[in-house]
Each structure stands twice: as structure tokens, then as C-alpha cells.
Amino acid sequence: MYDVAKIRADFPILNRHVNGRPLVYLDNGASAQKPEAVIEAMNRVYREEYANVHRGLHTLSTLATEAYESVRAKLARFLGASEEEIVFTTGSTEGINLVSYAWAAPRLQAGDEIVLSVLEHHANIVPWHFLRERQGVVLKWVECDANGDLDPQAVLAAIGPRTKLVAVTHMSNVTGTVVDVATICKGAREKGVAVLVDGSQAAVHMPVNMAEIGADFYAVTGHKLYGPSGSGAIFIRRERMEQMRPFLGGGDMIREVTRDAITWNDPPMKFEAGTPGIVQQIGLGVALDYLQSLGMENVAAHERSLRDYARARLGGLNWLNVQGNSAGKGAIFSFTMQGAAHAHDISTILDKRGIAVRAGTHCAMPLLQHFGVGATCRASFGLYNTKDEVDALVSALEFARELFG
Numbered sequence: 415m416y417d418v419a420k421i422r423a424d425f426p427i428l429n430r431h432v433n434g435r436p437l438v439y440l441d442n443g444a445s446a447q448k449p450e451a452v453i454e455a456m457n458r459v460y461r462e463e464y465a466n467v468h469r470g471l472h473t474l475s476t477l478a479t480e481a482y483e484s485v486r487a488k489l490a491r492f493l494g495a496s497e498e499e500i501v502f503t504t505g506s507t508e509g510i511n512l513v514s515y516a517w518a519a520p521r522l523q524a525g526d527e528i529v530l531s532v533l534e535h536h537a538n539i540v541p542w543h544f545l546r547e548r549q550g551v552v553l554k555w556v557e558c559d560a561n562g563d564l565d566p567q568a569v570l571a572a573i574g575p576r577t578k579l580v581a582v583t584h585m586s587n588v589t590g591t592v593v594d595v596a597t598i599c600k601g602a603r604e605k606g607v608a609v610l611v612d613g614s615q616a617a618v619h620m621p622v623n624m625a626e627i628g629a630d631f632y633a634v635t636g637h638k639l640y641g642p643s644g645s646g647a648i649f650i651r652r653e654r655m656e657q658m659r660p661f662l663g664g665g666d667m668i669r670e671v672t673r674d675a676i677t678w679n680d681p682p683m684k685f686e687a688g689t690p691g692i693v694q695q696i697g698l699g700v701a702l703d704y705l706q707s708l709g710m711e712n713v714a715a716h717e718r719s720l721r722d723y724a725r726a727r728l729g730g731l732n733w734l735n736v737q738g739n740s741a742g743k744g745a746i747f748s749f750t751m752q753g754a755a756h757a758h759d760i761s762t763i764l765d766k767r768g769i770a771v772r773a774g775t776h777c778a779m780p781l782l783q784h785f786g787v788g789a790t791c792r793a794s795f796g797l798y799n800t801k802d803e804v805d806a807l808v809s810a811l812e813f814a815r816e817l818f819g
């Protein structure tokens with residue numbers, strides 16, 4: 415049974431008050447809170463087991479290396495991949511930049527194309543713009559519809575003879591749209607085109623499996639997965655890894671260095687230079703254990719019921735415009751209020767009532783341009799949120815509406 419009260423007790427920060435009111439944390443799309451188990455594990459490593467990894471033969475280094483490397487296996491299980499296909503990163507931004515630098519840059523010529531959807535976060539836009547600026551790569555955009563839905567066939571139809579890569583999100587961080595990435599990957603593969611899927615949001619809210627999705631690259635970020643900031647990984651399909659140059663140069667990613675030459679370590683180490691986020695990744699491993707103990711199917715079911723409830727309650731506010739209302743979306747709602755109230759003002763009023771939402775462009779300016787809005791408020795739900803918190807949000811919005819007239 416999914417006992418949300420018990421789950422909430424695992425997250426110390428949820429006990430606190432903000433501006434004299436119990437915290438209602440609805441900014442999970444930006445970053446999620448951490449369970450005690452993660453906080454405690456990180457403390458314990460620093461107190462009892464900390465040393466650098468892969469470098470020492472002494473006991474502490476061995477313990478730290480074992481704990482750190484065990485997370486690669488946990489990530490592989492979580493993503494339905496094999497350990498050799500998991501590259502540790504500091505988050506999705508680094509993972510996508512890694513692919514851009516180490517796979518795409520040496521391969522794409524001027525006039526080659528990357529197909530992108532308008533739903534993308536800047537992390538899955540800007541690295542491709544770099545290739546446009548430096549190498550004359552062409553970005554081809556695919557629009558979503560008014561509900562925020564992205565037709566996978568429209569993505570496949572955008573693939574032309576010069577397309578080398580499709581870069582697409584699995585779940586929008588603005589609308590919660592879930593994209594049928596398996597259909598996109600299958601169709602792209604038939605055309606010999608690689609697909610990078612940004613799983614930053616999807617992997618937090620539903621089970622994901624690399625064998626079923628069929629992506630070449632799949633980025634996840636630890637701090638949204640209830641783990642520490644500075645942790646994360648990118649899944650890279652084995653065949654792609656073999657085609658790739660290293661990303662950053664330094665210790666750990668090499669086998670041998672002489673004055674005249676270098677040889678690289680085997681993947682995935684080839685892509686991991688320097689001292690990594692040892693304790694962060696160990697913390698992420700504990701967060702993955704926590705998610706596994708709840709069951710991703712159960713998390714997804716809880717969030718679907720929150721989504722349906724929030725959709726009904728927010729839908730009842732006829733002065734609120736929710737951007738994109740796709741049927742199978744995640745529990746993420748971006749909205750504006752009719753009239754003069756700016757998203758920043760609304761979020762300030764909500765904050766006074768202890769409610770944390772994000773206001774702004776959510777690192778997704780092309781999508782906001784598509785919807786014709788300058789800024790929105792976003793309420794994004796997580797595994798510990800409740801229907802009472804949806805009610806608190808609605809009542810605070812009604813208060814803001816009265817205030818702004």
C-alpha cells in the first residue's frame with residue numbers, strides 16, 4: 415500500500431514551515447527534496463568511508479570505490495541497461511553536452527541536421543545551437559499541438575537525408591507531456607538516425623526501460639530523482655560508445671600517457687575524467703534504492719491520481735489558463751492567470767502561504783513562445799505530495815485572484 419503520510423515522514427524538510435505556514439513543496443520539476451536515508455548515507459560516507467575512488471589500494475579508497483561503482487549497477491537496473499552503458503555525469507546538462515561534444519561534433523558537417531521538438535528544455539537545445547554556431551549544423555524544429563502533444567510521426571517526418579540526430583524529451587518540464595519516444599526511436603533507427611532522449615523528468619515519474627525505448631542516449635539527473643545535486647548519468651548504447659571520442663581529458667579516462675601519446679581507458683571510464691562526485695553518486699544510489707522500495711509503478715499511480723485531481727480542481731478556475739493539457743501527461747501544471755497578474759507576483763503570493771512553485775520561462779523559451787506567453791507559474795508534483803496540497807494551491811490561487819482583481 416502506498417502510504418503517503420509514512421513517505422512524507424521520510425523527508426525531514428517537509429516538516430518545516432515557510433512564512434508561518436506548513437511547506438507545500440510543488441517545485442519538484444526544478445529539484446526534488448531528499449529522504450533522510452540519502453542525507454544520512456552521505457553523512458556516513460564523509461564521517462566513515464571517504465577517500466578518492468579508483469586510485470588507492472588502501473581500505474578507505476577500496477570502500478569508497480565499491481560504494482561508488484555499485485551505483486553504476488543500480489542505475490543500470492533502474493534504466494534497464496547494462497553497467498557498461500552507464501556514464502556518470504553531474505546531471506542531464508552535462509550528459510547532453512557530452513553527447514554533443516564527443517559524438518555529434520566530430521560527426522556532423524555543415525548542412526547536417528538535428529531534429530528537435532519545441533518541448534525541449536534549454537539543456538537539450540543549447541548544446542545543439544553550439545554546433546549550429548560552430549559547424550553550420552541545421553536545427554529542424556517540430557511543433558507540438560495546443561494540448562502540448564507531440565506527434566511522433568511528425569518527428570519522423572522531419573527526418574531528411576541530412577538528419578543525423580533526433581533530440582527529444584521524454585516528458586516536458588513545462589506541460590508534463592509524455593512523448594512516445596519508443597515510436598520515435600524505432601522509426602529513426604529504421605532510417606539510420608540516432609536518438610537522444612532527455613529523460614530528466616520522465617525517469618522520476620514513471621518506470622523507464624532502455625530495451626523498450628530503444629534510445630541511443632538517455633540522460634537522467636540525480637537531484638530530480640530525490641538524490642543529491644551534482645549526481646546523474648547518461649545511458650549510451652554500446653555501439654555508439656565505440657564510435658565516440660572522450661569528453662573531458664584528465665585522470666581516470668586514460669590507460670597510458672607518455673610525452674608523445676595517450677591511450678584511452680575503456681568505456682564508460684573513457685568518458686569520466688578527474689575526481690567525480692563520489693559522495694553525490696553514492697547518495698543517488700540510496701535515492702534509487704528508496705524509489706525501488708516504493709516501486710516506480712506505485713509512484714506513477716500515486717502521481718496519476720494527483721494529476722487527475724489537480725486537473726479537475728485547476729480546470730474549475732475559469733480565470734486560469736493551463737498551458738497544454740495532454741491526456742497522459744505527468745503531474746506538472748503551468749498556468750497563467752487572466753488579467754494583469756504576472757507569474758512572479760502569483761508565485762510571491764503563493765510563497766507567503768508556504769507554497770513553493772516556480773515562475774518564469776522554465777528553461778523552455780521556445781515552448782513558451784509557441785504558446786504565446788512570456789512567463790508562467792508551474793506547480794510540479796512529486797511522490798510525497800497530497801490532494802490536500804492541491805487544495806492549498808487552489809485556495810491560494812483564489813486568494814491571489816481576489817487580490818489582483
Ligand SMILES: Cc1ncc(COP(=O)(O)O)c(C=O)c1O
Nearest residue numbers: 505506507535537587614615635
Ligand atoms: C526536461 C529537463 N531537461 C534537462 C534539465 C537539466 O537538468 P540539470 O540541470 O539537472 O542538468 C531539466 C532540469 O530542469 C529538465 O527539466
